[in-house]
Amino acid sequence: MEYSEVNRLSRLAAILIQLQTKQIVTASELSQKFQVSKRTIYRDIKALEKAGVPILTEEGKGYTLMDGYKIPPVMFTEKQANALMLAEQLVLKSKDASFVKDYSEAIDKIKSILRYAIKDKVNLLANRTQYNQVLNLERNSNNLSDLQYALTNYNLVNIQYTNKEGTITNRMIEPFALVSAENWYLIAWCRLRKEFRFFRLDRIQSMAIKSENFKPHNMTLQEYFDKYH
Numbered sequence: 001m002e003y004s005e006v007n008r009l010s011r012l013a014a015i016l017i018q019l020q021t022k023q024i025v026t027a028s029e030l031s032q033k034f035q036v037s038k039r040t041i042y043r044d045i046k047a048l049e050k051a052g053v054p055i056l057t058e059e060g061k062g063y064t065l066m067d068g069y070k071i072p073p074v075m076f077t078e079k080q081a082n083a084l085m086l087a088e089q090l091v092l093k094s095k096d097a098s099f100v101k102d103y104s105e106a107i108d109k110i111k112s113i114l115r116y117a118i119k120d121k122v123n124l125l126a127n128r129t130q131y132n133q134v135l136n137l138e139r140n141s142n143n144l145s146d147l148q149y150a151l152t153n154y155n156l157v158n159i160q161y162t163n164k165e166g167t168i169t170n171r172m173i174e175p176f177a178l179v180s181a182e183n184w185y186l187i188a189w190c191r192l193r194k195e196f197r198f199f200r201l202d203r204i205q206s207m208a209i210k211s212e213n214f215k216p217h218n219m220t221l222q223e224y225f226d227k228y229h
Helices: 003-021 027-034 038-050 078-091 097-113 116-128 144-153 221-228
Strands: 055-058 062-065 155-162 168-180 184-190 195-200 204-213
Touching: 003 027, 003 038, 003 062, 027 038, 027 062, 038 055, 078 097, 078 116, 097 116, 097 144, 144 155, 144 168, 144 204, 168 195, 168 221
Parallel strands: none
Antiparallel strands: 055 062, 155 168, 155 204, 168 184, 184 195
């Protein structure tokens, strides 16, 4: 097989990954990413369609995969798999138990699709890079995963919150962003105070995600910091 054919097959696989990971992908994005002309991208999209991939074209927007279409798991290289295992050690330093649990379960799923030769090496690396002081680190919150869900689905959240003075208040909040410093913090619009506030996750005594949605805050995290700090 000639180099140009191998190159094209590699690009087709990469386009599939882009379609799988993004809701909408434009021809301009793909042409810039792979350093080819838009005409080449149009041909690649047609080739994928002929191969049976259900790609929908949204006029004026770009390409998207038909809802529900599943692409077989991507095979990781050995170095990529090793990077994920080392990233797990960083996650284990998190003070939120739900985040650690969800990431560990995701890593287990990734391990299950690795080729046997790589799987053995990855398990060896994981066993040789775990530190007891990290594994046994005290977790002081268990709400991160639920808050990630509420944030991305624009669900209102009701919390019982203890401030630094020890006063407990009931708040209805609109989650906006999550940031990590020494602890995890939630930036949210507080309907009680009628302004954006920082909430330390370990000070949330209880929380309930509501079915009611709020109107998304149309700004980036950087725009928030530029405006309010």
